[in-house]
Amino acid sequence: MNLNFSKDKVLIGIAVIILAGFGFYKSNSDNLNNNQIQGVVDYKSTEMVNERSKDETSKKEDNSIKMCHIDGYVNKPGVYSFNKDDRLKDIIKQAGGFKQDADTKSVNLAMKLKDEMKIYIPSKSESVKSKDNHGNILSIVSSQDNSTQNLVNINTADITKLQTLPGIGPSKAKKIIEFREKNQFKKIEEIKNVDGIGEKTFESLKSLITID
Numbered sequence: 001m002n003l004n005f006s007k008d009k010v011l012i013g014i015a016v017i018i019l020a021g022f023g024f025y026k027s028n029s030d031n032l033n034n035n036q037i038q039g040v041v042d043y044k045s046t047e048m049v050n051e052r053s054k055d056e057t058s059k060k061e062d063n064s065i066k067m068c069h070i071d072g073y074v075n076k077p078g079v080y081s082f083n084k085d086d087r088l089k090d091i092i093k094q095a096g097g098f099k100q101d102a103d104t105k106s107v108n109l110a111m112k113l114k115d116e117m118k119i120y121i122p123s124k125s126e127s128v129k130s131k132d133n134h135g136n137i138l139s140i141v142s143s144q145d146n147s148t149q150n151l152v153n154i155n156t157a158d159i160t161k162l163q164t165l166p167g168i169g170p171s172k173a174k175k176i177i178e179f180r181e182k183n184q185f186k187k188i189e190e191i192k193n194v195d196g197i198g199e200k201t202f203e204s205l206k207s208l209i210t211i212d
Contacts, residue, residue, distance in 0.1 A: 066083075066084065066115040067080065068091060068117040069208055070095045070121065074095040074102070078166050079208070080095065088111040092107075099123075103121075151208060152208060152210070153209075154211060155184055165205055167201045168201075172197060175197075185211045186211070188205075188206060188211055
């Protein structure tokens with residue numbers, strides 16, 4: 001009788017240990033699953049924050065002011081701002097359209113614009129002269145950073161050419177010519193010595209003029 005009682009106690013003890021072990025395993029398993037779920041949530045949240053940051057940076061870059069200089073046979077040559085998706089046709093429209101003698105066939109109106117670009121619209125006679133040996137029209141587009149072929153030479157430009165510069169009208173163009181007849185420009189900064197041309201005007205001119 002006592003032996004059977006002892007066996008019952010042993011069986012009950014084993015059952016209690018098994019149940020306790022199962023409960024401990026279940027608790028740890030639930031905690032592990034919760035930690036895994038929380039880890040995935042944290043990763044996704046970080047990923048969303050990074051993507052949002054990239055989008056905001058991209059929008060700021062897209063909204064920055066971009067400008068290009070259009071010269072030649074358009075009605076209002078000068079420096080104009082443009083949006084990131086604008087094409088050459090949009091800048092020509094801002095510049096008052098083509099002049100009557102402009103060689104419209106030599107330009108690609110669908111060309112995308114780039115910041116600091118300079119565009120020269122040639123006349124029909126200029127296009128004939130600028131063709132290379134194979135009959136192709138030479139490039140009419142240049143970057144101010146790597147080309148000076150379309151810069152206005154303030155030592156040699158006539159009164160009409162000088163007026164293609166921003167802020168330079170007939171009066172200031174005449175003063176530039178009068179000044180250089182007495183003192184040839186040794187450096188572009190000397191244009192500030194011309195009456196009516198100050199630091200602000202020079203800032204808009206300095207990337208568009210040369211003395212060479």
